[in-house]
Amino acid sequence: MSVVVLTNDDGVHAPGLAALERALAELGEVYVLAPEREQSACGHALTLHRPLRPHQLGARRFAVNGTPSDCVNLAVLGFLPAPPVLVVSGINHGANLGDDVTYSGTVSAAMEGTLLGVPSIAVSLVDGGDLDTAARVARMIALRVLVGGLPAKTLLNVNVPARAPRGIRLTRLGHRVYLDKIVEQADPRGRPHYWLGGGAAKWEALDGTDMGAVHEGYVSLTPLHLDLTNHRALLQLNDWSAGLNAQLLSATERAPRRVSRATPKRKPRRG
Ligand code: MN
Numbered sequence: 001m002s003v004v005v006l007t008n009d010d011g012v013h014a015p016g017l018a019a020l021e022r023a024l025a026e027l028g029e030v031y032v033l034a035p036e037r038e039q040s041a042c043g044h045a046l047t048l049h050r051p052l053r054p055h056q057l058g059a060r061r062f063a064v065n066g067t068p069s070d071c072v073n074l075a076v077l078g079f080l081p082a083p084p085v086l087v088v089s090g091i092n093h094g095a096n097l098g099d100d101v102t103y104s105g106t107v108s109a110a111m112e113g114t115l116l117g118v119p120s121i122a123v124s125l126v127d128g129g130d131l132d133t134a135a136r137v138a139r140m141i142a143l144r145v146l147v148g149g150l151p152a153k154t155l156l157n158v159n160v161p162a163r164a165p166r167g168i169r170l171t172r173l174g175h176r177v178y179l180d181k182i183v184e185q186a187d188p189r190g191r192p193h194y195w196l197g198g199g200a201a202k203w204e205a206l207d208g209t210d211m212g213a214v215h216e217g218y219v220s221l222t223p224l225h226l227d228l229t230n231h232r233a234l235l236q237l238n239d240w241s242a243g244l245n246a247q248l249l250s251a252t253e254r255a256p257r258r259v260s261r262a263t264p265k266r267k268p269r270r271g
Contacts, residue, residue, distance in 0.1 A: 004028040004142075005075040005084040005113075008092065009105025011038040012063040016091035016131060020123070023135035024088065024142055029060070031080055033071040036063035040092075044069055044108035054079065068109035076116040087113030088142055090123030091134045095159050097210045098174035098203060101224065110155040114226055119145050120155045126162040126214060134160040137168075137219050153226040161214045168219040174209030177202040 004027055008017045012034035024030055033054065047066040052074060054062040064071050068089060075084055089109035096104040106122050113120030121141060125134040137160050150156065157173075179202055183195040206212030213220035 002028040002085040002146075003080055003082045004030045004086045004088065005072070005080070005118075006030060006032045007034045007068050007071040007075070007087070007089050007109045009035065009039045009042060009068045009089075009109065010093050011035050012057065012061070014038075014093065016093055016125065016134075019131040019135040020088060020091050020138055023132075023139040027139070027142055027146065028085065031060045031062075031075065031084075032058075033062045033064055033075050033079070035067060035071065036065055039067050039105045040094075041103045042067050042105040042108075043103050044111060045105075046070060046073070068105045069112040072109050072112040072116065072120075076113065076118055084113075084118055086142060086146055087118050087120040088123065088138060089113075089121070090125075090158075091131060091138060091160075092122070092124035093127075094124065095126045095214060096122065096124040096157065097159055097214065097220070099176040101157060101173065107155075107157055107224070110157070111224075111226060114150075114153060114155040119150045121145060121158060122155065123158045123160070125160045129160055129162040130164075133164065137165070141221065151223070154223050155226070157210070157220075157222045157224050159210055159214050159220040159222075161217050161219065163217055165219045166217045168221055169213040171210040171213045171220045171222050172208055173222055173224070174206065174211035175204045177204060 004024060006017060006020055008014055010016060017032065017034055021030060021032055045067045047070050052064055052066045052070055054064050054074065056062055064074065072087055087110060089106045092106040096107050101107040106124055110120035110122040123134060123138045125131065141156060141158055179200060180197065184192050186192055203211050206215060210220040210222045
């Protein structure tokens with residue numbers, strides 16, 4: 001039976017993960033590797049400066065002292081008896097839409113799976129929505145991916161609306177209008193401190209976007225591509241190359257040669 005890995009950024013005890021686990025139970029040998037505590041908005045962080053210690057909570061359930069991307073790395077790179085055929089991240093408590101996906105630990109886990117060559121899905125539920133509905137949607141889409149696969153370097157970002165879905169729409173990412181300000185306050189000793197994320201969220205035109213679909217009561221399904229190169233800009237900026245090269249090379253010629261005074265000059269050794 002094929003191995004399927006579930007993770008999230010709300011922590012291993014989150015109800016969204018349990019709902020996903022129940023819904024996908026029959027799709028394969030389902031393993032859960034999830035952060036031992038909440039990691040929302042941790043983005044794509046990896047833990048490189050301390051060891052990861054999976055703590056077994058059940059036959060195929062592990063709490064990890066790390067991030068969602070750490071969990072996916074463990075799962076894909078050898079912690080499990082076989083490499084997974086599918087990574088599903090979620091069901092996140094709250095939507096992951098538009099530009100906000102860049103902060104999302106839920107979406108980053110699916111990015112990590114994709115980078116490691118495993119078809120991956122991120123599933124999020126708008127605040128106040130029904131977990132069982134979201135889990136049913138996740139199961140449908142997971143099955144579809146297991147049967148049909150996904151295009152190269154592409155993951156699916158799924159958002160389920162708060163009310164009973166009117167259908168599923170394939171969408172593009174929406175864009176935020178950044179109105180955020182930092183909020184400065186003073187502590188009891190008069191020292192200033194700052195809060196991020198205070199401003200209201202505003203979005204550009206909703207037509208065709210993930211935000212628009214969810215707003216109108218549809219499940220949004222956005223294929224995300226991990227080739228971050230802007231190929232059109234690459235063509236547009238092509239003529240920068242001659243000028244920048246001329247500048248760089250002439251500056252190098254003029255730069256003074258650095259002589260180290262700390263170590264005596266030695267003949268280079270060969271061999
Ligand atoms: Mn979260």
